[in-house]
Amino acid sequence: MSDETIYGENLALMEQLRSDVAASLDELRRTMSAGMEFDPIEHCLSRIKAEDSMREKCRRQGLPETTHSALVEIQDAIGFRVVCAFRSDVYLVRDFLAELPGFEVVVEKDYIKNAKENGYRSYHMILRTVDGRRPVGCDADGGFFVEVQLRTISMDTWAALEHHMKYKKKAPANERLIVAELKRCADELASTDVSMQALRDLILEEQ
Numbered sequence: 001m002s003d004e005t006i007y008g009e010n011l012a013l014m015e016q017l018r019s020d021v022a023a024s025l026d027e028l029r030r031t032m033s034a035g036m037e038f039d040p041i042e043h044c045l046s047r048i049k050a051e052d053s054m055r056e057k058c059r060r061q062g063l064p065e066t067t068h069s070a071l072v073e074i075q076d077a078i079g080f081r082v083v084c085a086f087r088s089d090v091y092l093v094r095d096f097l098a099e100l101p102g103f104e105v106v107v108e109k110d111y112i113k114n115a116k117e118n119g120y121r122s123y124h125m126i127l128r129t130v131d132g133r134r135p136v137g138c139d140a141d142g143g144f145f146v147e148v149q150l151r152t153i154s155m156d157t158w159a160a161l162e163h164h165m166k167y168k169k170k171a172p173a174n175e176r177l178i179v180a181e182l183k184r185c186a187d188e189l190a191s192t193d194v195s196m197q198a199l200r201d202l203i204l205e206e207q
């Protein structure tokens, strides 16, 4: 049987959590902008996964449409995307999140150093609350999960375009060519990210 609202009674707490993580990231930006005169984050988006998308994800994963599936089995009900100008900023934000009070890191995947076969690059983290906040009404044996995807601007542009292609109802006639071109572009963008990082390091070194 499916719950009326998949998140049950947890929505208010989830919104609070989202707002807490967002506030911590804002604080990092303020501190770095004031002290180091640079903001490591270009922009940051966050969301609670919409009811329809979460139910669709449950079905896709063969899970019942319940609060347990949404908050215990699936770990991206609360999601952040942090977009940075430079690769080193991605790792700086990663280090900040790894030490975030009230959270532990339960999963990390470095798709920047180990890109997916299609060219996808991003740093993924799953955090979990360890401050006593945990989902109710779903047999959770731990806290709330928060998924964070960290990437550079070029990785983000690429992922958005590739996502469009993947989720198009009808595959384009020249799909194989597009997939190959996307891979080529991903590798070129990655190489440009590395060059831009080297340039930035050089410029900052001389200041």
Ligand code: 0O2
Pocket (backbone or CB within 6 Å): 057, 076, 109, 116, 118, 120, 124, 149, 158, 159, 160, 162, 163
């Ligand atoms: P949705 O519908 O976007 O929320 P694994 O089982 O370990 O291979 P898993 O558990 O899906 O992978 O986690 P992973 O690889 O960390 O991916 C989590 C999310 O990252 C995905 O959400 C996407 O949002 C994004 N992502 C991962 N791979 C790609 C990719 O090749 N292209 C693009 N554009 N985005 C990607 P989901 O799970 O698809 O769900």
